Amino acid sequence: MFALLALAGCSSSVSGSHPSRPSSSTAARSQTASAYPSDHLTGFGATRAAWNAHHEPATDPSLDKGCCYGPDVAAPDNGGTASTWNVAASGDTGALISNLTHNFASHTSAATALATITADDLPSDAQQTAQATQGVCATWVYRSASLAASGTGLGADVSVTLYGPIDAATGDNIAYTSSNVTQAIETAGSDPNVAC
Numbered sequence: 001m002f003a004l005l006a007l008a009g010c011s012s013s014v015s016g017s018h019p020s021r022p023s024s025s026t027a028a029r030s031q032t033a034s035a036y037p038s039d040h041l042t043g044f045g046a047t048r049a050a051w052n053a054h055h056e057p058a059t060d061p062s063l064d065k066g067c068c069y070g071p072d073v074a075a076p077d078n079g080g081t082a083s084t085w086n087v088a089a090s091g092d093t094g095a096l097i098s099n100l101t102h103n104f105a106s107h108t109s110a111a112t113a114l115a116t117i118t119a120d121d122l123p124s125d126a127q128q129t130a131q132a133t134q135g136v137c138a139t140w141v142y143r144s145a146s147l148a149a150s151g152t153g154l155g156a157d158v159s160v161t162l163y164g165p166i167d168a169a170t171g172d173n174i175a176y177t178s179s180n181v182t183q184a185i186e187t188a189g190s191d192p193n194v195a196c
Helices: 048-054 110-120
Strands: 002-003 028-029 070-074 080-090 097-106 128-133 136-145 157-163 181-188
Touching: 048 097, 070 097, 070 128, 110 136, 110 157, 110 181
Parallel strands: none
Antiparallel strands: 002 028, 070 080, 080 097, 097 181, 128 136, 136 157, 157 181
């Protein structure tokens, strides 16, 4: 069963959005809180309680409660700032972190972004299994035995898709380059050839 998730108000933007990027609203597997035997995950796949125990909410009062976490980073796409993490949770009570958007300051390298994501967001045993670049994005797939065994129903694989900035004049994504990553979207799945 799939449930549509929505994030609203997760950045303090001056103008614009990411029209050609996948929305932080995603279809995610519906889970019940009783399906989680462990709170050992603290990033992707974590219960809301475990996530909240390890992440500070964003302080901007205009943001929806529970959507955004961490300090603000410069958001070159919209001329303002964005919280470090925007999260979506699935489940009957929104208890499972099943989609993360991780924002980075302009000109963050792919290597730095991936190192940060593997240290902060993914289970500690996650190992890269695939990678593909497609025009405006690049996707890495990581496999984690602890995620598979966690009882979340998300499976073992997490796709991490990196994007660069949006062209302010056209509103379109700029072609992906490993020297200028501004956002990563983390979802369950093992296909490195996702459409960007």
